[in-house]
Amino acid sequence: MGPLIPNGVIGGGWDFVIAILLGVAFGFILEASGFSSSRNLAGVFYGYNFVVLRVFFTALIVAMVGLLYFDYVGWISLSQIFILPTFLGPMIVGGVIMGVGFVLGGFCPGTSFTGIAIGKLDAVFFAIGLYVGIFGFSLAFPLFENFFTSGNLGNVTLTDLTGIPAPVFAVIFTVVALAAFWGTMFIEKRVRKNMKQYKF
Secondary structure, three states, rough: EEEEOOOOOOOHHHHHHHHHHHHHHHHHHHHOOOOOOOOHHHHHHHHHOOHHHHHHHHHHHHHHHHHHHHHHHHHHHHOOOOOOOEHHHHHHHHHHHHHHHHHHOOOOOHHHHHHOOOHHHHHHHHHHHHHHHHHHHHHHHHHHHHHHOOEEEOOOOOHHHHHHOOHHHHHHHHHHHHHHHEEEEEHHHHHHHHHHHHOO
């Protein structure tokens, strides 16, 4: 049956309407999860708040298991799900740049707009920097266009690379996530105890 729009269950004219509704819902969930606070977001790098890890691991598990179940019962065809092509080198470099920006600014692009929505001044400056970066990237793009399109592995997934069947991979990933939830609770307690002791 699904995906709904490619298979004509929902008309193509609804693309942007659905995108807006999903975007609003996503922003609401980010705010409800505390993602409008740069202290909460940056806390994962300093060990005193792992809400980012828990929320995203939970979202990944729900989406992964949900898609596998929907495919199993015939509600959706995984072969029709779009997979972003992997450009290994450029994505690694981009991830490092994004990570450094995340640590320094306390926001990622999406959460900065969540912060703006509730009036956070630091989020406004982060978003301004985001657009300055986009503008600078577009101007400098001809200089590193070849690198930007290098290392193309195609539409590859982790199950393709490892050869592990998707259901088995889902179980392994879920166990790793639960272990991370358990382990980060102890890290948080230890770090917060030290912060109180030294009055950070």
